[in-house]
Amino acid sequence: MVFPPIEPPATPWHLDDAQPDPGDDLVAAGADLEPGTLLAAYRLGLFPMGLGHHGTGAIGWWSPDPRGVLPAGALKVRRSLRKAIDRFDVRVDTAFDEVVAHCADPSREGRWITDDIAAAYRRLHDLGWAHSVEAWQDGVLVGGLYGVSIGGLFAGESMFHTVRDASKVALVGLVERFHRDGDPRRLVDVQWATEHLGRLGAQEWSRETYLARLAEALNAPQVDLSA
Known part of the structure; x- marks a missing residue:
């Protein structure tokens, strides 16, 4: 186990541009699954899950409400x-x-x-x-x-x-x-x-x-x- 964790290169995606409506769990779609992108997403309250059958297809970024x-x-x-x-x-x-x-x-x-x-x-x-x-x-x-x-x-x-x-x-x-x-x-x-x-x-x-x-x-x- 690596401790403390290593900070990867920053994501090029502007994930904080997404503005969800109250009660909508799906916030955005696209981007990638690079370490910098995932960490940026979690720090904004988002997590990834594919939008297609069994998680395939485009990446959806989710922020459940509640x-x-x-x-x-x-x-x-x-x-x-x-x-x-x-x-x-x-x-x-x-x-x-x-x-x-x-x-x-x-x-x-x-x-x-x-x-x-x-x-x-x-x-x-x-x-x-x-x-x-x-x-x-x-x-x-x-x-x-x-x-x-x-x-x-x-x-x-x-x-x-x-x-x-x-x-x-x-x-x-x-x-x-x-x-x-x-x-x-x-x-x-x-x-x-x-x-x-x-x-x-x-x-x-x-x-x-x-x-x-x-x-x-x-x-x-x-x-x-x-x-």
């Missing part, structure tokens, strides 16, 4: 999940490509991670910005998530599990590591607050609130998740 977030102190760990944690070994960045491959499994409903997306996040991983948090059981990878860490922002991209509770355990592992310094500016972005994530404490913020809190989060120190 936005799903896990701010500091919001995580809810029920007693049953707390007991389940002991059955797993949580690791960071030991199987990044495998986690992305599981998340991109062609058999998954609603899949959107293409080869180009996987390669783009591998480049971010090599620079120290993208990370995987993994749940292992008996030496086998059984769950995990990946995302991008910038200052006090962790932008979650996707998660998977092959054993019950494994993805939840990975999320708990992420949140506990990411918030361990107690900095209230930190937030974990989950994009859309699903019912599943809501049970873990995810909140819905308006885009205006999210962007204001994002500006604060980006000023927080970078976290070494593997420490």
Whole structure:
């Protein structure tokens, strides 16, 4: 793992020109998936997802309104999940490509991670910005998530599990590591607050609130998740 992460060349695209309407999740389309472009997008509250079938086609840049977030102190760990944690070994960045491959499994409903997306996040991983948090059981990878860490922002991209509770355990592992310094500016972005994530404490913020809190989060120190 590279720490601190390496800043890539700046993007030539003017992503901040996009002016979304309230309630519209799709903000813009086009540009590229170079590391500088991706980092600029996250710093503006955007993330990429292709507009075609299973994520193919032109790149769409998304900013959900409302936005799903896990701010500091919001995580809810029920007693049953707390007991389940002991059955797993949580690791960071030991199987990044495998986690992305599981998340991109062609058999998954609603899949959107293409080869180009996987390669783009591998480049971010090599620079120290993208990370995987993994749940292992008996030496086998059984769950995990990946995302991008910038200052006090962790932008979650996707998660998977092959054993019950494994993805939840990975999320708990992420949140506990990411918030361990107690900095209230930190937030974990989950994009859309699903019912599943809501049970873990995810909140819905308006885009205006999210962007204001994002500006604060980006000023927080970078976290070494593997420490």
